[in-house]
Amino acid sequence: MFPVMKPMIPSDATSKALSNADSAREDLSLHDEILTRLRDHIVEGNIPDGSRVPERQLCEMLKISRTPLREALKVLASEGLVELLPNRGARVKQLSEHDLGELFDVMGGLEGLAGRLACERITDAEIAEIERLHYEMYGFYLHRDMHGYFHVNQLIHQKIVEASRNATLQSSYANLAGRIRRIRYSANFARKRERWGEAMREHETILDALRRRAGSELSDILFAHLRNKRTAAVEHLAAGAVAAPEPV
Amino acid sequence: MFPVMKPMIPSDATSKALSNADSAREDLSLHDEILTRLRDHIVEGNIPDGSRVPERQLCEMLKISRTPLREALKVLASEGLVELLPNRGARVKQLSEHDLGELFDVMGGLEGLAGRLACERITDAEIAEIERLHYEMYGFYLHRDMHGYFHVNQLIHQKIVEASRNATLQSSYANLAGRIRRIRYSANFARKRERWGEAMREHETILDALRRRAGSELSDILFAHLRNKRTAAVEHLAAGAVAAPEPV
DNA sequence: GCCCGATAAATCGAATGCAATATGGCCTAA
DNA sequence: TTAGGCCATATTGCATTCGATTTATCGGGC
Incomplete structure (x- = not known):
């Protein structure tokens, strides 16, 4: 019944075929x-x-x-x-609406923290990079290119978290992000046109606060931003988007 | 080499007493x-x-x-x-100064988040309870009873986290708290008299913001509060307090 | 015809066994 | 005397095996 199942694997430790780059160095x-x-x-x-x-x-x-x-x-x-x-x-684990709401709030708290810390440590070059991404995202917004928009959006949030220079924060964040990513809302969050514009405006204020390195303010904005994402996501879930386990 | 290390704890399986409800039923x-x-x-x-x-x-x-x-x-x-x-x-795992600093910052972010959420959800009764603890703690402060002070201090922070009504947040918080608790600074944080008074004043503002349910403000205060704890702790670590692995 | 209990199969959780690697001591040589 | 290499031992990592619990199937009773 297990035709192959060679118990041997004779020194072929590489059969796992680590294609990942991070494994190459060590x-x-x-x-x-x-x-x-x-x-x-x-x-x-x-x-x-x-x-x-x-x-x-x-x-x-x-x-x-x-x-x-x-x-x-x-x-x-x-x-x-x-x-x-x-x-x-x-x-x-199946995430309930409640779980999802909790997750978004914690993500919001962590992103807010990341923003606060980023304001203390971010370099001008990093801000410039985020600005660049921001305008790139704005371009996608204007062209109604949702896919491109979300990709760059993710990147911006990622950059902020990285700018916190806090590995502990980053790993906690990655953990929670993984739980959410399992339900691939990402592509659906802002289907609603009005929410999209709102999100874009929020990003304007994010960038503004970051430029001024207003940590406390940025923390508030990011939390509120995630709260709005949360609302959209939970409504989306309530609408039964995930009822079907199969990929759409 | 492990002189005491009583391996017994005979069948006391219940000693852990998971306070969590979801495990209670089974x-x-x-x-x-x-x-x-x-x-x-x-x-x-x-x-x-x-x-x-x-x-x-x-x-x-x-x-x-x-x-x-x-x-x-x-x-x-x-x-x-x-x-x-x-x-x-x-x-x-041995925590470096850097690790400890990161941990405190993330704890600060999570406590700030907890405070923010607590302001949305906390009941008057819960606030009254925290007030009671606060004045109890103030009593310990006046009597210079450090042990009592820290115990109640922990309790207050715990109450705030619980008032967030966010289980995900609570478990993340517990995880980080565990890593820190391993180095038992707790009893040493505020050895410095001036820091003690400062912490007490910070707690006044915490309670005040909580009473007014000023979430954003409380978030800032709690983060700053933990930042100060962090500074004290890292200085303490730098002073070599943890060099000796044995309990003091 | 439907429901319920008993037995069989499958699956889970833990213990043991085996190959591979690291650790420590000893011997040899410079 | 000391540095370096070799061998014996201990320990790790994984596979296999064994007992325990659950799940599925079948037969009997209502």
Whole structure:
């Protein structure tokens, strides 16, 4: 039944085929690899919401035995991506409206913090880069290019978080972002035209506060910005956008 | 080498007392137990900073085999309490000054967020309770009872975080708090008299903003408050307070 | 015909075993 | 005497195995 399943793998440690660049520079632990792959697999939505996570199947997919897989699942559970039911295995955690709202608020708090810290540390060059992105985004807005808009939008928020120069913050942020990304609202947030314009105006004030390095003010703006995103997202969820587990 | 290290704690599985409601309805998963025990063991400082964590030894201490222990270690690594060296086991993660500074900033951001959210949701009764604690703390301050002061201080901050009514925020906060608590500054933060008075004044403004439910303002105050704590803590660390791994 | 209980299969959680790697001590040589 | 290499031991990482619990299937009772 397991035709291949060669237990040997004779020194072919590279069979994992780390295509990732960050692993190239160092012998990035063999099994963080598994963790990353499994996390990506889930975040990308390859497993339906709330469904059982078949250990056996994933084992042969990843070419490993159950032990390291289960270790990875435990970690993902602690990250909030899956939940472990006693004696009933792991399920992909389904985010309720309430959960999503909480997540957005915490993201808002962290982005606000990032903005505050960024104002203390950001360089003129970094601000110039964000300005450039901002105008690029504005261009996409004018051309109603939603895809381009969202891409640059993500980039701007990312730049602000990076400018905080706080690795702890960045990893916490990445963790929460992963949980949200699983439900790929991103492409749907601002479907409503009026919300889009509002978001664009908010970004104007973000850039303005950043230029003036007004940390406290920027913190407020970013939190409010995420609050509005939250409202749009939760309304979107309530409208049943995620009812269908299959990709649209 | 671990002179005391009582491995017993006989069947006292309930000692963890997960205050969380979602776990109450069921017989709290068999091995979250292990995770909690191991985490407490490390947070309480029973293992020297940066020292190897011999799996074997912990196994017999916890009366389990290596498999669940290793799962727990992986989770603790993802929480940032330990670090896993490939083929060289787990070490208790040693926090640098820089790490500590980052942690305090993120804690400050989260507490600020908690304050902001609390202002939206807190009840008069909860505010009254915090007021009561505040005056109790003030009493300890006047009597120079540092122990009592810190206890109530912790309680106040905890109450604010709880009043945010955001479980995601609370768990993130608890995670970071755990990392810091490992270095038990808590009893040493405000050794300096002038800082103590300053902190007390800050708490006055916290309570004031909370009464007025001025979320944005409270957010600023709490962040600044933690920033000051941070400064005191990092200076304390720089003074070599943690050089000795043994409890003071 | 439908529901319920019992048995069989499958799955989960933990323990053990085995190969690979690191650690420490010892010996040899300069 | 000291530095460097080699071997024995211990420890890690993963696979496999074993017991326990759950889930599915089947037969009997109402």
